[in-house]
Amino acid sequence: MVNQTEEFLGIDKNSGFALRVLVLSIPSGLIFFLLCVFGLLSISMGLLSYICILFFNTVFLLPMSSEIQQIKKYIQSLASGTSEETLLKKMTEKETRDLTEAINSMHKFWVDKTEMLENRTLSDAAVLDTLPEPLLMVNKAGVVIGANRAVRTLFAADLSNQDIYQVIKDTAFHDVLQRVLSQESRQENLRLTLAELKNKPKFHVNITTLPWFAKGEVVAVVSFYDLHKMLQFEQMQQDFVANASHELRTPLSIIAGFVETLQTTAKDDVQVRDKFMHVIEEQTIYMTALIEDLLSLSKIEMTVDTPPQDKVNVNSIIREIKNALAIKLKENQLKMTTHLPRLSQIIADERQIKQVLQNLLDNAVKYANPHSEIVVETSKEAQIPPHRYYEVAHTPAIAIRVINQGIVIAPEEVARLTERFYRLQEHKNRNIKGTGLGLAIVAQIIRRHRGNMIVTSEEGLTTFTVYLPI
Ligand SMILES: Nc1ncnc2c1ncn2[C@@H]1O[C@H](COP(=O)(O)OP(=O)(O)OP(=O)(O)O)[C@@H](O)[C@H]1O
Ligand SMILES: [Mg+2]
Numbered sequence: 001m002v003n004q005t006e007e008f009l010g011i012d013k014n015s016g017f018a019l020r021v022l023v024l025s026i027p028s029g030l031i032f033f034l035l036c037v038f039g040l041l042s043i044s045m046g047l048l049s050y051i052c053i054l055f056f057n058t059v060f061l062l063p064m065s066s067e068i069q070q071i072k073k074y075i076q077s078l079a080s081g082t083s084e085e086t087l088l089k090k091m092t093e094k095e096t097r098d099l100t101e102a103i104n105s106m107h108k109f110w111v112d113k114t115e116m117l118e119n120r121t122l123s124d125a126a127v128l129d130t131l132p133e134p135l136l137m138v139n140k141a142g143v144v145i146g147a148n149r150a151v152r153t154l155f156a157a158d159l160s161n162q163d164i165y166q167v168i169k170d171t172a173f174h175d176v177l178q179r180v181l182s183q184e185s186r187q188e189n190l191r192l193t194l195a196e197l198k199n200k201p202k203f204h205v206n207i208t209t210l211p212w213f214a215k216g217e218v219v220a221v222v223s224f225y226d227l228h229k230m231l232q233f234e235q236m237q238q239d240f241v242a243n244a245s246h247e248l249r250t251p252l253s254i255i256a257g258f259v260e261t262l263q264t265t266a267k268d269d270v271q272v273r274d275k276f277m278h279v280i281e282e283q284t285i286y287m288t289a290l291i292e293d294l295l296s297l298s299k300i301e302m303t304v305d306t307p308p309q310d311k312v313n314v315n316s317i318i319r320e321i322k323n324a325l326a327i328k329l330k331e332n333q334l335k336m337t338t339h340l341p342r343l344s345q346i347i348a349d350e351r352q353i354k355q356v357l358q359n360l361l362d363n364a365v366k367y368a369n370p371h372s373e374i375v376v377e378t379s380k381e382a383q384i385p386p387h388r389y390y391e392v393a394h395t396p397a398i399a400i401r402v403i404n405q406g407i408v409i410a411p412e413e414v415a416r417l418t419e420r421f422y423r424l425q426e427h428k429n430r431n432i433k434g435t436g437l438g439l440a441i442v443a444q445i446i447r448r449h450r451g452n453m454i455v456t457s458e459e460g461l462t463t464f465t466v467y468l469p470i
Helices: 002-008 017-037 043-080 094-130 149-155 171-181 228-263 270-303 314-324 326-331 350-367 425-429 438-448
Strands: 135-138 144-147 187-193 202-209 220-226 310-312 335-339 346-348 373-381 397-405 452-458 461-469
Touching: 017 043, 043 094, 094 149, 135 149, 149 220, 171 187, 171 202, 171 220, 220 228, 228 270, 270 350, 270 438, 310 350, 314 326, 314 335, 314 350, 314 373, 314 397, 346 350, 346 461, 350 373, 350 397, 350 438, 350 461, 438 452, 438 461
Parallel strands: 335 373
Antiparallel strands: 135 144, 135 220, 187 202, 202 220, 310 346, 373 397, 397 461, 452 461
């Protein structure tokens, strides 16, 4: 009964509240007892007075005890992590009120701190996820305790809690990792081929220890740098230098041979001399074109990161070039038809756009079947089709289509037309002159403008469609 009352009053059974009330009432109980013994107070009055004292003590102690009980329960719930975010309600007694305020401000401090830590952990994970390079963390036992998104994509799995020695089975990697984990060295690098993955990608791997994490779990951070792009780039550069020197050496050796002949055997033969002079002139023109193309390619590469700024009217450039091509068109008995609806100006590099159109229209004239028609048309498009290697502008665009009749180009050859020095065998056989750099220049300029170029060849109709953002 007493216990139930205590619970009802918000006080724990085992709190010793009843005992405390009884102990406090002992001195007054003794006084009443002695008064009764000496006949100064009747027993019934003595009992009544003692009950009154018990009652007053209970009323006096109850609020404070009940409030302390509430504080105790609140702290227990905080400690066990079951507390809701709400703060402790304000108490009525002075002492418990002060205590409540102290507890509440402490609670608020820890809530803020926890929130800050949680946010930091989340943002650290998000930062790691934004890294394009795969990065993972392993503990001393070689267990993966964290990995960013690039790792998850690379291995197509969440490696958390997996044994790194089982995931990557390269012994050289194991040796290096163990050296770092056993603190023999702080940082190591190695070249690694992930033979367990489908394409067997090659990486430059860096393994580093984090000493300030020593008390935590992280012992080593393993970062992977994709070597594929770098190797591809190195190869491209080597090919380019080899191609360029080959292309320059060919006309030079032709010129040298003819000059030698002119100095010796053909010295006095006027007819042969004129013929040879003509060949030398042709080769010189070709070399000049080649050097000019190489120079403009390197100039464009230098501007590739600076956005263009001119206001350009594409239609009037097309008209200008068409007029300049009049003689060539007549020579090849070609007809050029244009469909140029009114279009707004675009922000572009005027000289470069002229070069794009010049190269495309030149090609159309050069590679079109004789007596055929070349069509040049422009239109407005809602968007630019995506490019495989770079991000195109996400804006409406102007499309320029140059269509000519000519040989059927196989899809694998279409894909290679913008490669430097790439020329179709058929055109080489027909002895049509060219450096094979025109479309490479076009592609670089379009890239700088964050546009795109789509080439199609169907039933002898070759179409080059250039998209330039408005
Ligand atoms: N309109 C086209 N029709 C058919 N084939 C084309 C067309 N345009 C280009 N090609 C092919 O693509 C190759 C590469 O073209 P590109 O313009 O880069 O070089 P080029 O015309 O040979 O030389 P350059 O333009 O430097 O004088 C050409 O040699 C040709 O084989
Ligand atoms: Mg060309």
